[in-house]
Amino acid sequence: MLNKYPLWKNLLVVFITLFGFIYAIPNLYPDDPAVQITAAKAGVETGQNVADTALQALQQAGVVVKGDELANKSALIRFPDAEAQIRAQSVVKDALQTRFPGQYVVALNLAPTTPDWLRSLGASPMKLGLDLRGGVHFLMEVDMDRALDTRIGNTVGAMRERFREEGVFAKLLRKAADAPVIEMTFASAEKAEQARTILRKEYRDFLIEESTVGDDIQLKLTFTEQALRDIQDYAVDQNLTSIRNRVNELGVSEPVVARQGINRIVIQLPGVQDTAEAKRTIGKAANLEFRMVDWEHDIMNVTRPPVGTEIHTVRNSPRQVLLKKENIVTGENVIDARPNYDQNGQPMVSVTLDNAGGKRMLRTTTAHVKDSMAVLFIESKPETREIIENGQKTFKTVTRDFKEAISVATIQGAFGSNFQITGLDSYDEAKELALLMRAGALAAPMYFVEERTVGPSLGAQNIEAGLKSLVVGFVLVMGFMVVYYKLFGVLANLALLMNVLLLVACMSLIPGATLSLPGMAGIVLTVGMAVDANVLIFERIKEELRNGVSPQMAIHSGYDRAFLTILDANITTLLVGLILFALGSGPVKGFAVTLSLGILTSMFTAIVGTRAIVNLIYGGRTVKKLSV
């Protein structure tokens, strides 16, 4: 028994150690908290004069600056800590707003300090979770019931029109009171059959159920499974896009906006402390409806709204308007709305609708030139109530609507997908209206179901506590291993160091892996458990030696026979890691990742890594005694 590794195995160990070193080193260069100044208009460079204005303001406010640079068309100012960074953001924002109103965006950022040669190899530090870095985590839920309701409402309007065009007269066509169902009744079987033909051809999203009510034939339309899924996906995706836009307005670097599960959206804003503002900007759950102002009645002459109309208030005005209940298009059809000036320099909002919306708008406006149209803004606010369900108390969140007209304007001529709303008092008003309209483009209302805010000082404390326990745990375990296993203990410790190195390197390399506080705990736990493999091997070697086997043979069979046990024992922990990953939200997922990765890297370092060194020391010669 020679116990020699072939050259390639030794090279593999050397190579992997080197790899670990290179990709773990960037963690010694933590990112600087910084603020980034970029021009609001794309393509415009941020000049030295802007940076100077910012630096001057910071000096006056007594904020310590670590450095500044101009790069990638923007200015970056670095700070020694996160608290200075947050103060700086508001100072710089104010200063730039006074000198260059509306021209620059000031965002929190992290500036890398990793040396260039490492960065050119793609090495960067681990991403820190919000619990270590400070910031806000939101979880929002899309109100699917409402998304379906809106969809049904829109469909009913369109259907009625199609039937009219085809000369199919329904006695009744409406949305059922409290379910996403469309009900329609026809006086004759012939009419019903005509309706069915249209429905089958043009409304494939529905299942049709026919029944007879008295002399009438009733059709009940419910969504197909596929349609329900599509609507859900569409609503969540649309909201995702809107929220991304809103988050960008907040000026945060590396925000996370992602779908979670069927109907939730997770939002992470590193560094953000003003949660109230963030929530206001993100949480604006709103919708829009374009409706005709009733042209048959004057609101001054009615005491009660006539059939098919509603009375609504007008934003920022004591006026009220009488609106038709049916909408022409909704926020779902709005692709874009932005403030602008017309040829005469008057403020206006340019609106773009999608194809379907444009067609309906054209049809309506052609028939109603010189009548008025209103934009109704609907804000949904969630309310949680305790209800008794199946004898158990549970909470249910329902949304309530607050509606007001944000614009009432006369139709000057027929228009379709592109039109302007003019007659606004100021550019600010145009800006607000456009913002509201864009906000209203959400497909379904959303509400917050979870919020976690961690202050920057707590983040720093958590890092310190995690590191301290890691170092202390490490030193204790290493000391113990040397005392108990002597030279072999030193080898196990080398493997342990290499293990942490590899673990850190993997965490830094894997995109999307973030280090959280439980993740750090996972690393600490790995340190304690990783020596297990070596303990198993060393105990086997000792045992073989006791049985009178030669040292070389003892090494060989020790590694050999312990291998299966190690594998067996580690698979259970890996299985648990998998379950944890599936269960976990944020931080717990971090624990699952470090624990599982740690098991994998420790198998390599404890078995292959130590064996390489053992072979170097003892391999290929006669050995009388092992220091184990």
Add this chain to the structure above:
Amino acid sequence: MKTLNFRFMKYRKLLGGLSILLVLGSIVSLSTQFLALGLDFTGGTQIEVEYSKPADLEAVRGVLKQSPYASATVQHFGRSEEVLVRVPPIEGEDKDKVGDNVVTLLQQLDPEVKKKRVEFVGPQVGEELRDKSGLALLIAMGMMLIYITLRFQFKFALSGVVALFHDVIITLGFFSVFRLQFDLTAMAAILAVIGYSLNDTIVVFDRVRENFRKMRAGTPEEIIDGSLNQTLSRTLMTSFTTLLVVFALAALGGELIFGFAIALIVGIGVGTYSSIYVASNLLLVQNISREDFLEKAEVVDDMP
């Protein structure tokens, strides 16, 4: 070092009885007062703030009494300068603004106060997390049962899973009796304990199986004792190094990780003990014998 020869199984009845008592005690405590569930599972809001000097809890309570958050609980968190306010789930529109509102109230009382952490969990999310955690526990146990059945035979699988159940129940019982806050990280620790405890049990079982096949002489009790002695130094070494780091976590890791560390300390302690006195003990209870390890001889029916 010479071979250990400790007669573990001599005390198996006594310690088996102790295990049964501990499990029953834990079940009683869990069914009467359950767990002191943390925010992750109950929903609600929790606000951690830091004062520049030791905080006056009575003043804080007084302010909150006058507010819509009269049901809030106020306590020190770690140090006397730090205060944790917990507000149970409330109804109405502003449920997600409780954190901001409470911070504002406290800042009116003392402008120096600093917000360290605000957590709001909606009641549905908490409920879901409770269900998911229970399910995760069951799935973990089920997977372990399948895994040991595949690797060993059923007698081992049953003993191993009962030992797991024993460890999980006693660790949960510990949290219940001492009213320790049970949150999502503690739950993660319990799952880690499942992996760890089984790891330990498998190493012992591996040796038991090897010895039953190898040793011609000796009663099952002697074989199991022998196997336990052979694996004892490994079991103690690994538990010891793991406990070293977990104690470091408990002492230095801060309040947020404390529950996690405690769950691991208790779980690892109990898990080490259970590999010996629950898992191995149960092998004997099931009358494990050399026949269980013989290659199955085929019997072919030779009747026409």
